[in-house]
Amino acid sequence: MNSSRNRALEAWMKEHGYSSNSLAEAVNSAVGDLTGRFGGLDGSSIRDWKAGRVRWPKSATRVALEKVTGLPATALGFVPRGRAPSSTLAPPPEDPVERRRFLAAGTAVVAAAAAPACTPPHRVGTSDVHRLQRRFEEIVVSDHKHGGRPGIERKATALADEALALQNSGSASQRVRAYVYGCAAAFRSSAMWAAIDGRRYNDAFRHMREAQALAELAADPAIKFRIWSHAGTLYRHVGHPAEALAANDVARNVLVTRRDPMFACLGHARQAACHAATGDATAVRRALGRAEDALDRADPGLARPAWMAAVFNGAELASLALAAYLRLGNFEQAEACAHHSLALLQPHMQRDRALNTARLAHAQLGQADIEPAVATAMSIPAGIAAHHPRIAAALSDFGVKLRITAPSSALTHAWHEYSRTCGTTIT
Known part of the structure; x- marks a missing residue:
């Protein structure tokens, strides 16, 4: 055979x-x-x-x-x-x-x-790379606006294939070929993130393996950091905190974190979220402190990839601190981080704004502030709540906790009616 x-x-x-x-x-x-x-x-x-x-x-x-x-x-x-x-x-x-x-x-x-x-023979050059990079920036903008929709995942996958096909379309310098592999890895990492965000975890693992292989061919430390950092998030979401910490350690040891403290900031912040999954409050505080120190050291004028946009002004750090403190049950600190993140998020980052608003509602409910919690949850646009799996899950969990906390409250009844009239799965 x-x-x-x-x-x-x-x-x-x-x-x-x-x-x-x-x-x-x-x-x-x-x-x-x-x-x-x-x-x-x-x-x-x-x-x-x-x-x-x-x-x-x-x-x-x-x-x-x-x-x-x-x-x-x-x-x-x-x-x-x-x-x-x-x-x-x-x-x-x-x-x-x-x-x-x-x-x-x-x-x-x-x-x-x-x-x-x-x-006629084609010469792959920097103009091809720039075209792919522009398409990647479009994917990042779509992700910030819409989150993990299957269409974003499919588009990113198709663009990764387009980049790989470009490698076979003609001659190129070694430097250009490395850049093209980097573009393919970037698209695959976006497909991976869309699958994570949409809670399609089997697809996310498949994209992760492809992205990791492409990143090695590209020898691009920034995209390697992104892929391994997302791997940590993936393992955290599927309930494997030890693997999450290990994957994030790989990201934090990529050379780019020593060259640019902004990457180190993101690595430490995501490590805090991983530690929260283990219930280690001391490790969470230590990781967040290191993230804040790194952010203070970072040069805001350096050119960085488009997907780092929320890290520049501390919005991503505040968002990950919110997730960590909420997981630990430190609701007062979580609420403070939620308000801070919502003030820093850029207007087009609709997915992050809705998700952090849902987390804010959880933090308020955890402090028995039922009226502001329900008002906060109802402020999330119904279209976003219905079409984004992570936000829908967060609001569904909010409804369950609300009924446990105040089963006979008129506010609980109002939330139930609101959810039903929205036609969503957040009841």
């Missing part, structure tokens, strides 16, 4: 940094470009290719693969039906009926993909 393995495909994937899942997604995207319908491959499909169980993919899939790799299928170790492996030195003639059918579906784009020799 091993003699039938597709060694050529395995070698190409290893050389270009593709896993089975990432190649499946890239080919699916190319199928969508060619036919208008996203492909249906997954990681197991690619593993079947590598194992030699599929010797000759279907026409649409095959041309899409050639588009992604820039190579004919025979050069990737595939063998046409009816041919022995030894006869693959020269590409065989295409089946005419199958070829005509696919050309009709894909129109001129397919013809271009099937005849790459007619396309």
Whole structure:
């Protein structure tokens, strides 16, 4: 069986940094470009290719693969039906009926993909990198506004695949190739964060693994910090605090934290949230103190990635302190951090504003301030509450605690009616 393995495909994937899942997604995207319908491959499909169980993919899939790799299928170790492996030195003639059918579906784009020799060689340069970086900034803005919607996750994944496809579209300097891998890692990290924010944790772990591999190819310390820092958040959300602390330790030891205290500030603040999950109040206070010291040392004039925007003025530090103190049950301190974070958040950061408002309502309820707590919770726009999983979960939990705290209160009845008329799942 091993003699039938597709060694050529395995070698190409290893050389270009593709896993089975990432190649499946890239080919699916190319199928969508060619036919208008996203492909249906997954990681197991690619593993079947590598194992030699599929010797000759279907026409649409095959041309899409050639588009992604820039190579004919025979050069990737595939063998046409009816041919022995030894006869693959020269590409065989295409089946005419199958070829005509696919050309009709894909129109001129397919013809271009099937005849790459007619396309002039492309030089990947800094303009391509700048274009990808602009798209990444758009993803960050969408995240700040809408949070973890599946559409943001899909878009970020598609852009990561686009960046990887760009690597195969022409020649480039080593420096530019590293930048492009960095862009792909950045997009994957945004897909990962969207999945975390949307509580789609299995998808988040898949994106995490892809992002970590791409970050190593990029050798970009800033994006490596982001990925491992998000990994800590992911482990914290799924209830694995030891792994959360370990992942965040990796982030805090990335070189960029020693070069720029702003990164160190974020690392310490997220470490505080991880410590809160273990109930260690002393460690939380120590980590937050280190975060504040780092923020004081940071140069506000340095150029930093767009995703660091909330760290610059302390909004992210206040938000993470709020989450930590709320988890510890220190409701008075949590309320102070909530007000501080809401004052610092930029207007377009609607997701963070709504989430911290929900946390503020919890902090007020924890102090038995029922009337302001209900008013705070009701101030969150219903559209955001209904469509963002983390905010909906926070408000649902608020409703449960409100009924326990004041089961007969008119305010509890008002909250129930408000939730019902909003048509949300926050009751």
